[in-house]
Amino acid sequence: MILTLATVTSLAVLTRIVVNPLQNVFQKQLTQRLVDPLFIMSATYGGLTIACLSAWPQLQFAGLPTAFWQTMVVTSLFAMFGNVFLVRAIGLGDLSVLGPINAYKAVVGMVFSIFLLHEIPGWWGLVGILLIIAGSYVVLTDRQSRKSPTQADYVPLWKRPEIKLRLAALVFSAIDGTFLKKSILLSTPTTAFFYWCLFGFGFSFVWIALTMRARWWSQATLVFSQKTTYLALCATAGISQLVSNIALASMPVGYALALFQISALISVLFGYQFFNEQGILRKLIGAGIMVGGAVLITLLG
Numbered sequence: 123m124i125l126t127l128a129t130v131t132s133l134a135v136l137t138r139i140v141v142n143p144l145q146n147v148f149q150k151q152l153t154q155r156l157v158d159p160l161f162i163m164s165a166t167y168g169g170l171t172i173a174c175l176s177a178w179p180q181l182q183f184a185g186l187p188t189a190f191w192q193t194m195v196v197t198s199l200f201a202m203f204g205n206v207f208l209v210r211a212i213g214l215g216d217l218s219v220l221g222p223i224n225a226y227k228a229v230v231g232m233v234f235s236i237f238l239l240h241e242i243p244g245w246w247g248l249v250g251i252l253l254i255i256a257g258s259y260v261v262l263t264d265r266q267s268r269k270s271p272t273q274a275d276y277v278p279l280w281k282r283p284e285i286k287l288r289l290a291a292l293v294f295s296a297i298d299g300t301f302l303k304k305s306i307l308l309s310t311p312t313t314a315f316f317y318w319c320l321f322g323f324g325f326s327f328v329w330i331a332l333t334m335r336a337r338w339w340s341q342a343t344l345v346f347s348q349k350t351t352y353l354a355l356c357a358t359a360g361i362s363q364l365v366s367n368i369a370l371a372s373m374p375v376g377y378a379l380a381l382f383q384i385s386a387l388i389s390v391l392f393g394y395q396f397f398n399e400q401g402i403l404r405k406l407i408g409a410g411i412m413v414g415g416a417v418l419i420t421l422l423g
Contacts (some may be wrong), residue, residue, distance in 0.1 A: 133371045134365040137283040142382070143221060143389040146212055147396050148355035153213030155348055161341040162207045162355070164330055165400050167323035169356040170363075174316045177382030181316050191348045197301035198321035206326070207287045215284030218399045221389020223288050223414035225369065227379055230296040253415030260408030303370050311367035318363065324336050351368040 152162050163233040174181065211220055330338055345352050345380045369378045394397035 125293060127194045128399050132307055134368040135373075135378070137365045137383045138362055138369065138382060140179060140388060141358050142385050143217070143364070143392050145218055145355060145358035145362050146208075146221070146389065147392050148351050148358060149209045149353050150212045150217060150397065151303060152345075152355065153209065154350060155344065155351075157344045157348065158334065158341055159209035159213060160206050160326060160334065161338070161345065162209050163202065164323060164326035165342075165345050165352065166203075166356055166359050167319050167326055169352070170360045171316070171321040173321050173356070173360065174319060178312060178316065179395055186313070186355050187308055190305055193301045193308065193319060194314065194317045197298050197305055198318055200298035200301065201318060202322050202325045202329075204291045204298055205322075206329075207291035207294065211287035214287070215282070215397045216393055216395060217229045218243070218390040218393030218402060218405045220284065220288045221393070222386040222405065222409035222412050223258065223285065223415045224292060225257070225383045225386060225409075226289065227292050227296045227383070230293055232333060236401055241248045248416030250415040253417075253418065254412050257408045257411030257413075260404060260411060294378075298326070299370070299375055302367070303375050311364065315364050315367050318367075319360075379416070381417075383413045386413055 149159075149162060153159060302314065302318070305317075334341065366382075367379070369381075387406060390402060390405045390409050393405075394402045
């Protein structure tokens with residue numbers, strides 16, 4: 123039984139590592155075709171909700187504790203903001219840069235644990251932070267920008283909107299992961315997944331109603347015209363989130379987040395393969411350093 127559980131969890135982690143960067147590829151392709159990031163996420167949530175209702179009629183609708191609903195509302199709200207900010211960042215920047223930046227999630231988790239749980243990091247944790255900072259310098263360093271810093275269009279990397287959006291998404295998703303773990307423990311991975319989709323669609327629909335009332339039909343038309351990419355996005359987003367839930371159900375949040383960071387290496391490769399992004403060797407080296415730092419923080423820090 124224990125061996126079976128370990129096998130399922132390992133398969134879930136491996137699937138998530140591969141599928142999540144592919145999900146980002148489809149999100150970036152849709153933004154390049156002028157689909158708004160908010161509409162992308164709302165349509166994704168909506169499609170997944172319909173799929174859940176069609177495929178899993180045995181989903182639990184009653185008998186769930188009050189704590190489940192409270193944590194599910196919080197996690198869905200944070201997840202929605204995190205995902206929308208992430209897609210906006212992907213639309214503006216390089217996948218091979220934004221993927222590795224996610225390793226900072228381990229640093230965010232450490233900061234929250236210091237103030238909320240009074241967990242003081244050890245020396246390995248501090249080494250992990252230094253590795254992430256060093257790796258991010260390697261990933262983000264643009265030699266052409268360094269040679270001409272006086273150009274009018276030069277913007278420091280940490281002031282670029284895509285980096286700011288990616289960091290904001292990272293913070294939201296780090297908080298979301300903590301509440302999601304509790305929701306899963308109070309129900310099942312599939313039940314939490316369904317309500318993650320349903321509540322995410324509800325929150326994003328309200329956001330659209332408040333900000334995109336004049337554009338929602340044109341956005342819907344764009345999504346329909348790109349239905350193959352949209353369906354691929356729904357499939358990869360659904361698989362990525364479901365296997366994440368399965369992994370979180372049997373692993374500490376920190377361990378899972380550390381292993382998920384391996385996907386940074388795949389993000390760099392996908393950035394080159396699908397979008398012809400440059401500096402791939404340098405970014406792979408930097409991403410590898412950041413992954414190592416994330417693992418040190420969450421496993422040994």
